Amino acid sequence: MQWLAIDFGTSNSAAALPYPGGVYRIPLEPGADTLPTAVFFPTDRGAMRIGRSAAEALITGEDGRYMRALKSVLGLPLLHESRLIAGRRRTLADVITAYLAELRSRAEAATGLTLRRALSGRPVHFHTADPGKDALAESDLRTCYLAAGFDEVRFLAEPEAAALASHRAGPGLGLIVDIGGGTSDFSLFRSSGGQPEILASHGIRLGGTDFDSSVSLTHAMPHLGLGGQLRREMGPGLLPVPRAPYVDLATWAKIPFLYTPETRRMAAGMQRLAEDPQAMGRLRAVIERELGHALAFAVERAKIEANGSAARGRLVLDEIGLAAEISAPGLEAALSGHRDELRLAATETVALAGADPAQVTEIILVGGSSLMGMVRAEMQALFPKASLRSAEAFTAVVDGLAIAAGEKTVA
Structure with missing residues (x-):
């Protein structure tokens, strides 16, 4: 049975399938490779809307409840608190499940396949320096996938997936800098046999x-x-x-x-x-x-x-x-404290591999928030000998997940 690659993001999500020699990004909305991770529940108890349709309902002033950044509550008590949402008591776990179920349904409709196995991205750490919350967050997300109709789900760290899709063979070390909506993730790698060999990964709850x-x-x-x-x-x-x-x-x-x-x-x-x-x-x-x-x-x-x-x-x-x-x-002044956090996390990633910043020859920027000027400036200052390259900001992770999903070790 086919594995469906899913990048369930804080701000945007995407799905893809592997095929011989490439990756097929599934259009979950017409003409779009990504789907905003947002939902809207109409007050009249009409059908839940997701993605751009949810935002349009909010902008046009329809009565209802708009919700975004759902991923950020994984591992927290808030995920399981029951709230009155559009006339029904629901938890945020219920909302995430409904979103994933609709994503699966759209992927099946677009491909004509029955998709019951998911290879999902996950941040290196959902929560900074808290292994208990981190494990709980992955367990929460797994439960939501299973409740959404998947029979099996496996996880791959998002920057490691991005390395599969974005690396280039060559000497020196490469560093994936994946700044998403809710987390910042880093993977240091070197090319080995035409594939990225991950030397260290690290992440913080910042996005x-x-x-x-x-x-x-x-x-x-x-x-x-x-x-x-x-x-x-x-x-x-x-x-x-x-x-x-x-x-x-x-x-x-x-x-x-x-x-x-x-x-x-x-x-x-x-x-x-x-x-x-x-x-x-x-x-x-x-x-x-x-x-x-x-x-x-x-x-x-x-x-x-x-x-x-x-x-x-x-x-x-x-x-x-x-x-x-x-x-x-x-x-810059508003974000100055975050610059410090990014610097420490990138430095820690290199240190975990026992490497020196001077050995890093390429920085690969991934994720929508990697487009912030302070990210580029900070990485260039930390690794002055490295070239900076922007990967497919919003799809590098799902592309890498699809590549991994096509490998025998995963499937």
Whole structure:
């Protein structure tokens, strides 16, 4: 029976099959090699939508619950908490299962095959420096695959899969730098017999959604009252605005759970006591009008623009009167702490192999967030003798998984 290669990502997913001499990427949506890892449950209990259709439902203002960054809750108690979603109590494990089941169904429809065995990518570590959570996260994902109709599932580390698809034979060492939506993974390899020989792999729980969160907290949330002060209910003096609701609002996976009566009451009370009621009114509007994802998309767009050739991003959400700019230096400042984390993780990968940075002759950038300028700059600074090459940012992992799926050792 055929193995289906699946790259289940934080932001995007993909599926592929091996064939003699190549890889077939399955079009899970018309004209697309990837499928956004997002779902939308209509309030009227209509059929769940996934991918671009889910985003379109959100953008057009349909009533329902939009969810993204589902992978980030694997290994956490939040995965199994029952929530009322579009009139039904569901867990996030149920949502991931439904997404994987729909992905399998689309792959079968596109290929005419019965697909019951999955070779899935996984980050080197779902959780940084926590083997217990890491093992639980893989177990959680395996359970979701099996519940989605697969009879068997195996896993391969994502940067090792990317090495299969992206390496070039030659002297020296190569380093895969795979910066995805939720994790950053590294594999050091050398070519041996025309194949990459993995010398060491390492990873941390840091990715594009964390970049978005940092940019949001630094550049968007101050316009919603973060950093301000509240008058005391009784007596003189001021209190700092609590940070916790802003952190949740800046976290993709937590946004859907903010729209509760308790949170609405909290936002109203904070506006009443705020020294800057106009800014706090924006927070209240986001909560009451359920605009958290619209704000997150606005931050993501501004981040991408500031990282691009214009070196300036427009942070705009008309519904709450938010209009600001993010400069390239401002983006760099927001992400500076993450630069340090990436540096340490890449350095640790090379050290795990007992190698020297001077031996690295090629850096291969993979994953959508590897397109951030700070990633390229940091890797070039760490490995000055290495050339930098961008692989297929969004499909290198699934291509490598399909190559592995075609090998006898896997199948």
